[in-house]
Amino acid sequence: MPHMSDIQKVIEIEVLRYNPETDKAPSSQVFEVPFTDDMSVLQGVQYIKDYLDGSLSFRWSCRMAICGSCGMMINGVPHLSCETFLRDYYPARVRVEALNHFPIERDLVINMEGFINKLESIQPYIIPKEPRTLAQGEYLQTPEQLNLYEQFSSCINCMLCYAACPQFGLNPDFIGPAATALLHRYNVDSRDGGKEERMDLVRSEEGVFHCTAVGYCSEVCPKHVDPANAVNQNKTNAAVDYFLRFVSPKGGAK
Amino acid sequence: MKPTLKRSNAPIFWALFGAGGMLSALFGPMLVFITGLAIPLGLLLPADALSYPKMLAFTQNFIGKGFVFAVIALFLWHAAHRIFHSLHDIGIHAGTGAKLACYGSAMVGTVIAAYALLSIGF
Numbered sequence: 001m002p003h004m005s006d007i008q009k010v011i012e013i014e015v016l017r018y019n020p021e022t023d024k025a026p027s028s029q030v031f032e033v034p035f036t037d038d039m040s041v042l043q044g045v046q047y048i049k050d051y052l053d054g055s056l057s058f059r060w061s062c063r064m065a066i067c068g069s070c071g072m073m074i075n076g077v078p079h080l081s082c083e084t085f086l087r088d089y090y091p092a093r094v095r096v097e098a099l100n101h102f103p104i105e106r107d108l109v110i111n112m113e114g115f116i117n118k119l120e121s122i123q124p125y126i127i128p129k130e131p132r133t134l135a136q137g138e139y140l141q142t143p144e145q146l147n148l149y150e151q152f153s154s155c156i157n158c159m160l161c162y163a164a165c166p167q168f169g170l171n172p173d174f175i176g177p178a179a180t181a182l183l184h185r186y187n188v189d190s191r192d193g194g195k196e197e198r199m200d201l202v203r204s205e206e207g208v209f210h211c212t213a214v215g216y217c218s219e220v221c222p223k224h225v226d227p228a229n230a231v232n233q234n235k236t237n238a239a240v241d242y243f244l245r246f247v248s249p250k251g252g253a254k
Numbered sequence: 255m256k257p258t259l260k261r262s263n264a265p266i267f268w269a270l271f272g273a274g275g276m277l278s279a280l281f282g283p284m285l286v287f288i289t290g291l292a293i294p295l296g297l298l299l300p301a302d303a304l305s306y307p308k309m310l311a312f313t314q315n316f317i318g319k320g321f322v323f324a325v326i327a328l329f330l331w332h333a334a335h336r337i338f339h340s341l342h343d344i345g346i347h348a349g350t351g352a353k354l355a356c357y358g359s360a361m362v363g364t365v366i367a368a369y370a371l372l373s374i375g376f
Binding site: 166170200201203204205206207209212235238239242243 | 259260261262264265266268269339342347
């Protein structure tokens with residue numbers, strides 16, 4: 001419960017409600033929430049759940065932009081609700097909805113199964129070039145080798161970039177920004193040898209060419225990852241392979 | 255994810271789009287200036303710079319022919335790709351028909367340009 005100061009400010013929060021078992025379509029409900037300047041939008045919806053309507057459903061965990069659970073559309077823009085503050089919207093009403101482009105499970109909770117499948121499909125782990133024994137010691141990398149992938153490794157799988165991507169909205173089969181950024185993160189890691197397997201996905205019809213270089217994915221990323229950069233670097237990689245695969249065959253071309 | 259992945263043919267169109275974009279960024283503004291402003295208004299350039307005999311000689315030259323062909327064909331492929339991918343913004347959900355119309359007109363323009371340039375001779 002926020003500390004009540006002498007002048008209690010109250011903000012209207014309009015929340016998207018949807019219960020697939022009883023509702024035909026999503027609708028919105030407005031709550032009046034007392035707030036203090038240090039309260040995030042997440043704390044606002046937590047207030048609603050604790051004091052106004054216990055049936056409101058949403059995901060959250062860390063409250064500090066690390067876990068990536070609390071992504072929501074806030075006034076139509078994908079944000080982590082834990083690092084978005086009610087004071088920045090007051091005195092106007094703030095509108096909170098489930099992330100765009102995903103099926104809604106209930107209220108602000110989206111079904112992330114499609115994203116999880118994509119994440120699995122990119123094999124987001126280092127596939128060693130050759131077996132390595134403990135006796136061989138740790139892998140060593142130069143700062144340059146680290147720089148190639150470091151920013152892409154900051155992804156927290158919050159899916160804001162998918163909610164931002166108009167092409168994912170048009171075709172949910174598109175592998176999309178975060179999965180491509182993570183795919184790229186492993187492909188350019190000097191310890192990894194799994195690039196060829198992953199490139200099959202990059203070059204496929206579900207791959208990078210759905211992207212029309214809008215760049216909104218990189219804009220909304222709360223961890224300053226640049227997925228648009230990963231996607232577009234891989235357009236070049238895929239195009240080079242497309243035209244040169246007959247010159248330098250290496251198998252696997254379909 | 256589908257278990258078997260089909261390689262996308264998009265690189266063909268993407269490469270033409272990219273080449274056209276690069277070319278239009280480099281030469282587009284200059285061509286607009288020469289053909290749309292400088293010659294009609296008599297600025298900077300000699301009045302007969304785009305006269306029929308000069309342009310005929312230009313397009314009969316091997317390099318001139320190549321330049322005109324590249325500018326026309328690649329600009330068209332660039333435009334076709336961009337228009338195709340922008341269709342949903344104006345409420346047209348692009349399918350095979352839209353694809354044929356966009357890339358087909360670029361193809362027709364390319365063929366006409368090639369035919370015209372070749373029929374001028376060398």
